Amino acid sequence: MSRDLPCSLSTRVNHPPRLRLKEWNLPSAQPIFQAAKFSVDTLDGWVERSNEARESGEELFLYSRISNPTLRELEMLLAELQGREDAITFASGMAAISASLLSLVSKGDEIILFRESYQPSRTIVKSMLGRLGVGHQLFSITKLGELEQALATPVRGGGNRILFFESPTNPICRVADLERICRLARDAGALTILDNTFAGPHQHGEFPVDLILHSLTKYAAGHGDVTAGAVMGSRALVARIRETAILLGATLDPHAAFLIQRGLKTYGLRYPAQCRGALEVARFLSSHPRIARVFYPGLESDPGHATARRQMKDMGAVLAIELKELDAGAFVSKLKLFAFTVSLGATESLATPVLPLYGSDLTADEKRECDLTTRTVRLSIGLEDPTDLIADLTQALDSTQV
Ligand SMILES: Cc1ncc(COP(=O)(O)O)c(C=O)c1O
Incomplete structure (x- = not known):
């Protein structure tokens, strides 16, 4: 709003003065974009414009449930830490797990997971996805021979398979043999998702898992004061998850994203x-x-x-x-x-x-x-x-x- 437009106090406080910082005079800590929405000149062609911008490495913003600069900066950092093309953040680790699985499976598909996994992840697969017609098989992480046998048999009805696993596992800290699991899954054409929460964002990035997922609530945030989650993977897979995530709305709050960025510094x-x-x-x-x-x-x-x-x-x-x-x-x-x-x-x-x-x-x-x-x-x-x-x-x- 122009300063010389005469207006009342209640109008002025809702259109406060704005400072635009110079490129050569920026704060050392990035300000939090604590905004639900971003204004645009016109909504015409918004989707195409934002897709084009993303293709060329730029970002456009409209509504923070869809994307927000503070979240994008954290996502870019997390993707880099795990050696992946892109990342998406969530309001919790469980939101990351449920949104990822919901965006990737259809009725008739099958999820394989290990008994030694975090109980709510088992419950999502067994109960929530089970109700939607997604099958599952559970194995012990100590018996990969049984996993190998199961992978050798195609999913009944021709559905796709996802292998969802943790390492080390919560709560007993068993270690998954990542090289062998990735090889078995690749040979069987199954998509792999690694819940890397226990290992943290500096580990396991070199293994060819399709998606790496974290509860950022834990080591990344580090101070026990926020809940958050993230998924990292190829641009195409993350885009697929983002579509579902935008609809589910389990978006991370920008202030929490800032705290995670700060936590990651140490x-x-x-x-x-x-x-x-x-x-x-x-x-x-x-x-x-x-x-x-x-x-x-x-x-x-x-x-x-x-x-x-x-x-x-x-x-x-x-x-x-x-x-x-x-x-x-x-x-x-x-x-x-x-x-x-x-x-x-x-x-x-x-x-x-x-x-x-x-x-x-x-x-x-x-x-x-x-x-x-x-x-x-x-x-x-x-x-x-x-x-x-x-x-x-x-x-x-x-x-x-x-
Ligand atoms: C291995 C693992 N995955 C996922 C989660 C869920 O994360 P959040 O509590 O942030 O939803 C947890 C939480 O303890 C966990 O230990």
Whole structure:
């Protein structure tokens, strides 16, 4: 609005003065585009113009559910970190998973996943997509021979197949052999989606998975103050997911995107430091008399260690333990530094009894196969001094009654 147009206060405050910064005088932190909409000269030919702009590497914006500059900057960064052409962000990791699967499957298709995956992902496949006529098969990540056999048989009715998997898995930190899984899927013509949340955005990008997906709520944001998700892949696949995402509307808020960008600035320091803490805690716990087993790929004794050494730079800040005779809930409630809660990858340490949260859809045999028991606890190691964390674990192990 022109400054010399006479108007009342209520008009002026709704058309405030705007500063346009010079290219040579920009802020060191990019401002947040906290706007739901962007004005245009005309809506005629909007779709063609925005497609043309994207083709030529420019971006046009109309409505933040469709796209927003703060989100695009985060998406461009995430795509680059994982070595992919494009990315799309979401309001949560689950929004990223559900929108991706919904945009890629049709009735008669089949999703293969591992039992040792994050329970809500299993529920989306088994219940939500099951209701829509999408089939599924579940295998253990430790029995890839069974997966190979299943892939050798085409989907009944000629449907397409998606292999959806995590590495390391939530909550027991089993390691998927990415090279073998990618080879098996490629030979069988199945599309691959890797939930890379536990490994983080600096790992696994070199493997030929079609889509890489993250809960950014965890390591990327890092401070436990936002929920977000993202999917990275080829321009064509991401465009397909974006169409569905725009309709579903599970869009990330620009302020949350800014917090994730800020969190990522210290990711390269946080993640390895948390991994060092996790290894120290894992080593301590594996020699404690009240601990039956420690699940952490960074331990030489872990069944996934050799595969993890081949394919991971850092082993993650999450480990799981099986207590010898103590109940997981009773033990966790004795901890003073570890918060008794869900989630992982934050700067503070967290402890979660896994069975009530992650096993309710599994049969007793499946729970056994996945090592989910009333004595299993997942620990996420933060940035505290590991000596203090070990002291806290020691007092809780010593004081919990059987
Ligand atoms: C492996 C994995 N995938 C997806 C999710 C879902 O992410 P969000 O909680 O951001 O929806 C989680 C959350 O814990 C997770 O651990």
